[in-house]
Amino acid sequence: MTRESGARPGGPPVTGHGGGVWSIKVPIPDNPLGFTLVHLLDTDGGPVLIDTGWDDPASWSTLVAGLGACGVAVEDVTGVVITHHHPDHHGLSARVREASGAWIAMHEADAAVVRRTRSTPAEHWYGYMAAKLTAAGAPAGHVAPLLRAAADGRPRKLPGLDPALPDRSITPGELLDLPGRRLRAIWTPGHTPGHVCLHLEEDHPAGLPGNGRLFSGDHLLPGITPHIGLYEDPDDDTVTDPLSDYLDSLERVGRLGPAEVLPAHQRAFTGAPARVRELLAHHEDRLTGLLALLSEPLTPWRLAERMEWNRPWADIPAGSRSIAVSEAEAHVRHLVKLGRAEAAAGSDPVTYVAV
Numbered sequence: 001m002t003r004e005s006g007a008r009p010g011g012p013p014v015t016g017h018g019g020g021v022w023s024i025k026v027p028i029p030d031n032p033l034g035f036t037l038v039h040l041l042d043t044d045g046g047p048v049l050i051d052t053g054w055d056d057p058a059s060w061s062t063l064v065a066g067l068g069a070c071g072v073a074v075e076d077v078t079g080v081v082i083t084h085h086h087p088d089h090h091g092l093s094a095r096v097r098e099a100s101g102a103w104i105a106m107h108e109a110d111a112a113v114v115r116r117t118r119s120t121p122a123e124h125w126y127g128y129m130a131a132k133l134t135a136a137g138a139p140a141g142h143v144a145p146l147l148r149a150a151a152d153g154r155p156r157k158l159p160g161l162d163p164a165l166p167d168r169s170i171t172p173g174e175l176l177d178l179p180g181r182r183l184r185a186i187w188t189p190g191h192t193p194g195h196v197c198l199h200l201e202e203d204h205p206a207g208l209p210g211n212g213r214l215f216s217g218d219h220l221l222p223g224i225t226p227h228i229g230l231y232e233d234p235d236d237d238t239v240t241d242p243l244s245d246y247l248d249s250l251e252r253v254g255r256l257g258p259a260e261v262l263p264a265h266q267r268a269f270t271g272a273p274a275r276v277r278e279l280l281a282h283h284e285d286r287l288t289g290l291l292a293l294l295s296e297p298l299t300p301w302r303l304a305e306r307m308e309w310n311r312p313w314a315d316i317p318a319g320s321r322s323i324a325v326s327e328a329e330a331h332v333r334h335l336v337k338l339g340r341a342e343a344a345a346g347s348d349p350v351t352y353v354a355v
């Protein structure tokens, strides 16, 4: 298959990566990330998408125009492979399936999140978040709006609350059923419990050295690190360690040594093992910094207040503070697991201190 296309001024934002692979920049409205790179993969069974983009009319028309620039009608898409359940990746999947009858494939752990998102009543969710934040040391003023929303029976107003149920499960380590292509699923939990990278086990079309190409989703990005928080599940109290999962998953994709990485944000890049080392060092530095902060006992909330973010704590809106606290908790949990921090006996809400 020989269709190729590059970005043309004024045309849809499409890049041909060679060897039957294209990326389409699908905008994410009002988000500093700017866009999701939706990848199109030609197969002998028809075109397949890796991720679909944000559910918004402008994003949809960009996706359709981008596919058109690659010579593909959206009706012709035969399958959708989802790296993870977040709305900037899975948002348009239902629409693509409606238009084309394509199957949607996702790892079971993220499919479980999708089922839960669709079925958890709003007040159950508000109550769960309020309890979780209170236990993390959040002040009453931060938790009050959640309790009010629960009491008023207010529906949740967030994007991606009605995500598409997948039709197929992605099995880690196995090739996807794509005629004429070798695309293997690499389970990379951390950013979400069911995040997968997809390894295209074919020679690089431009002859770059390395092992094929890696569609890395949000797991491995050239200039930013993905959010690592706790896996939030109101119906499961398993004590998970997402940061450990993430660091292990990073080493796994570093060992693959792909010739090129095709991530879902920013830009394609080479040098995956070096980028992995950089990220591992970044996380090690951050954990060392947190241990210094934990020379005095702190709740996750107090720790989050003292951590470095992309702006001062005072300027961080409430919703983002909740996400920051989840990230602080994920780090504390990892330090506890490593034996580098512990819960202070008898503290309520629980405080943690370096050991």
Ligand SMILES: [Zn+2]
Pocket: 084, 086, 191, 218
């Ligand atoms: Zn994500």
Ligand SMILES: [Zn+2]
Pocket: 086, 088, 089, 218, 264, 265
């Ligand atoms: Zn993303």
